[in-house]
Amino acid sequence: MKKILILNGPNLNLLGRREPSVYGSQSFEDYFETLKNTFANIELHYYQSNHEGALIDKIHEIGFSFDGMIINAGGLSHSSIALADALSSVTTPAVEVHISNIHAREPFRHHSYISSRCKGMICGLGLRGYELAVRFLNE
Numbered sequence: 099m100k101k102i103l104i105l106n107g108p109n110l111n112l113l114g115r116r117e118p119s120v121y122g123s124q125s126f127e128d129y130f131e132t133l134k135n136t137f138a139n140i141e142l143h144y145y146q147s148n149h150e151g152a153l154i155d156k157i158h159e160i161g162f163s164f165d166g167m168i169i170n171a172g173g174l175s176h177s178s179i180a181l182a183d184a185l186s187s188v189t190t191p192a193v194e195v196h197i198s199n200i201h202a203r204e205p206f207r208h209h210s211y212i213s214s215r216c217k218g219m220i221c222g223l224g225l226r227g228y229e230l231a232v233r234f235l236n237e
């Protein structure tokens with residue numbers, strides 16, 4: 099069975115309550131239940147932290163044994179060289195996901211330090227982006 103981790107960064111614990119006009123009204127925990135049902139043949143794991151170091155520790159922990167990871171680093175995408183370095187340091191392939199279309203928003207969201215360390219990036223497709231990323235990593 100393939101093992102895939104979904105890694106969510108800062109403020110994504112508030113999905114469903116946080117700026118619903120931008121990020122929708124469903125909590126990630128709810129969505130994750132649907133995902134697990136859709137992909138009953140994959141071992142899906144989920145980890146969220148508001149702390150950069152905790153996200154880096156998680157990448158180190160799973161980064162040599164899991165088959166894939168899906169990372170939405172939230173605001174850290176636009177600032178964290180350390181997270182980008184962590185992704186370069188491991189062998190597990192990553193796909194970057196953003197719920198909103200970061201290119202249609204403020205200019206400071208247009209650049210992500212982690213994009214170049216990922217297989218690809220999905221943005222602007224809402225929570226659906228996570229499902230598409232799982233499908234890609236499962237292929």
Ligand SMILES: O=C1C[C@@](O)(C(=O)O)C[C@@H](O)[C@@H]1O
Nearest residue numbers: 109170172173196197198207
């Ligand atoms: O926290 C987030 C969420 C986000 O990563 C997204 O999923 O659309 C986009 C980021 O710019 C923002 O800081």
